[in-house]
Amino acid sequence: MRWIILLMANNIEMQLRMRHEINDIIGDRVADNHHKNDCHYVNAFIAETLRYKGVFPLGVPHVALCDYQLDKHLIKEKSMVVGNLFSVSRDPSLWSKPDVFSPNRFLDKDNKYMSALPGFTPFGIGRRICLGEKLALADLFYITVRLLKSTPDYVFALPSGEGTADLEPDPNIFVINVPKPYEIILKRL
Numbered sequence: 001m002r003w004i005i006l007l008m009a010n011n012i013e014m015q016l017r018m019r020h021e022i023n024d025i026i027g028d029r030v031a032d033n034h035h036k037n038d039c040h041y042v043n044a045f046i047a048e049t050l051r052y053k054g055v056f057p058l059g060v061p062h063v064a065l066c067d068y069q070l071d072k073h074l075i076k077e078k079s080m081v082v083g084n085l086f087s088v089s090r091d092p093s094l095w096s097k098p099d100v101f102s103p104n105r106f107l108d109k110d111n112k113y114m115s116a117l118p119g120f121t122p123f124g125i126g127r128r129i130c131l132g133e134k135l136a137l138a139d140l141f142y143i144t145v146r147l148l149k150s151t152p153d154y155v156f157a158l159p160s161g162e163g164t165a166d167l168e169p170d171p172n173i174f175v176i177n178v179p180k181p182y183e184i185i186l187k188r189l
């Protein structure tokens with residue numbers, strides 16, 4: 001959520017697009033799972049945040065149960081294996097302009113959310129993929145919607161203005177990737 005709020009404040013046009021979508025699709029009602037399926041841009045913004053600023057850049061370490069030949073590399077039994085999820089999320093052969101934050105990459109030509117793009121790996125891959133993926137995505141959706149719905153006449157903004165966010169991760173926190181502490185102001189529309 002910390003990256004989502006920071007990136008919303010750093011990209012006001014995207015934030016307004018989410019606000020409009022939420023107004024159109026959900027309006028005054030309490031958000032539910034049907035709305036979640038229909039809020040394509042909100043889902044795309046959340047997915048792009050997870051791609052661009054994945055929480056676990058190196059996933060969770062694993063141990064090889066036996067010797068395994070991976071292309072030219074022999075992975076010896078009991079070796080620690082770390083998947084570089086960050087590198088997959090920024091691989092130019094999988095993502096165009098991977099260092100640019102662009103939720104539109106998760107929308108098809110009809111502006112529908114595409115959930116399973118190759119290279120979307122913030123939750124890991126394979127048999128040990130995150131068990132909480134669906135719950136995490138639902139939580140992020142409902143919290144984002146709640147934040148935007150409860151501030152209809154405002155935008156989340158940075159005191160120093162749009163586009164000025166410090167997007168480097170907090171160097172004092174290891175293993176997980178979180179932003180440095182930041183300030184947000186609510187600006188009247």
Ligand code: HEM
Binds near residue numbers: 054125
């Ligand atoms: C944005 C939120 C989350 C992210 C980015 C995330 C990411 C990850 C990643 C990268 C892994 C390692 C996958 C691998 O080893 O290949 C993992 C494992 C796991 N996650 Fe999450 N996770 C999130 C939220 C949650 C939540 C909400 C739960 C539970 C309610 C959860 C439960 C688990 C469990 C149990 C595993 C271990 C799965 C296994 O080893 O079989 N995660 N998660």
